[in-house]
Amino acid sequence: GNITAAGGTFDAVVNANGGINIPLAVGAVTDTSAVNRLYAAGMAGVTGILTSNAFLNTDAITASGSSTVTKTVPYHLAGIKVPKGTHSTIQARFEVSNPQWNYSSFAGFSFLWRATNAAKLSFGIGRGGKTIRPDLSIDSYSIIPANGLAYNHGEILDITFDNVRNTDRNGYTVRVREIFALNNTDSWQVKTTTSFVPASQNEPVPWTIAKIIYQQKSVASIARYEDTGALWLMLTGGQGNNLYQIATCRGVSNFETGVGVSQWVTDVVNNAAGDVSVYAGTGEYTYYHPGNVNPVFYGLDAISRNCIETEETADFVDINIPL
Template identity: 45%
Template sequence: MVELNTWAGLEPAVMDIKTVSFLAQVFELTLTDSTGSVVDLEGVTFRGAVNTAPLQELMCSVEGGKVLFGWSGLPAGRHSFDLFLVTGQVEKALVRGAFVVSGRVMPPLDQESYSVNHAATLVLPDNTDGIILVELSEVGLVDLLSRKAGAFAEEARDHVSSVRELKEFIVQKVDGFGYVVDTATTAITEVGKSAVESVESGREEAVKAVEEAGEMATTAITEAGKSAVESVESSRRAAVGTITPLVQRAETAKEAIDQAEGRINTAATNAVTSATESANSATAAQQALEAIPQVDASGNMTLAGGLTAAGAINANGGINIPLVVGAPTDTGAVNRFYTSGLAGAVSALVQPIYLNSSSITVAGSISKASNGTLAGLTQRFSVGAASAGSNAYGSAVIPLIGPNGQFNYSSVCGFSLAVSATAFAKFTFGIGRGSKTNRTGLTMDSYSIIPGNNLAVNYGEVIDVTINTPYDTVRKGYEIRVREIFYVSSVGHWQVKTTTVFLPVGHNELMPNGLNRLIYMQSGPPSTAVREEKAALYMELGGGSANTLFKIASLRGFIAFEAGTGVSTLIIDARNEKTYALSADAGTGTRHLYTNGLTNPTYHALEAMAVNAIESEETADFEDINIPL
């Protein structure tokens, strides 16, 4: 019996399920503890729902100690869902995720028929503050199909059995796309007709006709959608995908002779219809291909009506198209309208990050300057002069605040911080959930922030950027180091990834004088077990070099959703080798949110523009560096 009071602090599992549009499917879950023992589900029920339109409840049942949940056909797109465990009057979120639905067209299954999607195991942690983990099960589809789940399983077996045999047949028999369609249409039609006629010719001939028809016809199967036509250019692969949905292996034909006539008639009808649809689709695709204007060897293209596009014309130069009087002004107004709308949409997804001026603390040879300072907006620090034979060191701890409307979770996916310095400097910030320990008065190679509570397990991160080398007159630029401290549950301890970066800038673009911003963005939430790299760190320069935006690290990033601003503290460590005072600056930043569907357009824009300055990456177990000055 599951005791829900022990689940109070657990985070639900996060899982994306890939499926095909308008295909009803069922998914199996096994609940275990950390030792692999299956959880007793007696007295436990489950409920769930798809949260995006069209809204629908998941069909849930428990059979043989397994949780089965199914859904009806969904349109293409990303649809979030929740699955809850219910005991008495108490319920707990078990799984949160999304159905990722491809837009491939599938013939519908029979009424109340479901296809198998996959199976997974949910591993419950031993303590009350962990996260439920997802492990894909190695269960075979036939094993899963052998267990009936109400209306889920009756016809699922036949949806799976003969895909590989059909693909081998097509690859061996077909050389060209046009020949595939002709061959499939003729063969399936003739097999269907001969199958119908064979019913009257005797039992043995009927059995043979069933087997032949079974190799070339009937209903859609789950894996067929994965091989559907994606483009005419994909030639043979597209042909295989088009024919695959027509196939179902009639494994039990000899044991069902009494049903032969009905099966053969159905197979013939469906085969003829499917072959006709395939031929029509192929014809339409070929006509569309032929309608595309062709580019000659010189890069020129002639369009219908006499318009000629020369190879020298490109999007950067633009094409001047004569319009009637008044049209240019009207068109320009419309374009400005849409451009303003896009700018407004981006601004709506960005929130400010301010400096909590009253809580800033300093240590060592650094002090809060009175000039260049505006409370909450910008803060200048003075780094003292070096004494004879000794450099001056100092640290500033800067708490960050700002509006971050949210409840349990925040959809933060990135931020930017305005920073610069005339002294050599290290910039450290902690991101994500979990406590952090701030430290000052250490050498530049030490860690100024480490995971808190004696390196207790959490899913936050620490990132630092160090600029402490002189200008390289041979390579013409500066070397920079980025370190990322993160926890990976699959290895059971903290790790650190060190990235070496080289910025190719001129000798008049001093660093870190030319630094303007550090920008962190991620494309989506990574898994908790693997922590694949979903984020990146960028550096924006303000000097006169040809390139001003550089990618300086690939990072793991926030898992799922976070609380608060996502970044709460910035620490600046500075070293002054001069005999006069230098400075370091911090200013307001921005906090970025996901758009619908957990997408971050800013990440993709920066990835497209930035120059990748990464030279090497190395990941090792985390060992603390804590060396006082």
């Protein structure tokens, strides 16, 4: 059917024709196509300004077992090689200017990371100490809330890539476990999200990951779960899309959020035929635009493919199985 609006009548397929028209004040230049591109470029510039670099501290990367760390570009890029038949827990930190005081404007984070076979990536967000536990089974939690699971406001994200290709469905299953607490009474919970990332051209995941991306649309509530944040994978290869949403998250509040993400932990159990490598690099912090909104979240949400298939929330039960 047709849609009738104040500007006229048009068919049901609405095209932006090179850009979305942004309303202009009376007397403004009428070449809206050119003006819209300038507006879009200006907004992109603002978003660029409201970010800051997170430098990978290549001097501080540790890897358990017989793994070796190569500083490809100091404070920018590194490669970690895990020999066949071994396990390694890799820990890395970011250096940032810590631009906050008691409250924070942290709205998101993205960083370079990929592995050439099965691996698990874990990192904490926001307030509260985190305890790192190396050399556990791949299903164990490498990071848990610190101080005997004392209640706090931050959360932990745990992403498992099994690197097992589903040939019938042409793709890979990714599991995300989010550890969070809504209040001191209910204590910690874990939300497990299973996603299926298509790879019709047989591009292996996590080999083709270019970036891990976390963003939240607004400041999260401490006491309720509202899907404020989300996780995406940026992939390379022959897929028709290269941006995939793999989980929604509660997110963190502005109350003593700190810099948001300051470190990550990767676990590799190498049962492959040869060495497994993890490649990692710098990151970028996103800060809220005025009004505590994050347009980056909405942009990613608009152009990405949602791969979430199942979600389940339960009380947190620790999994701590040594190798």
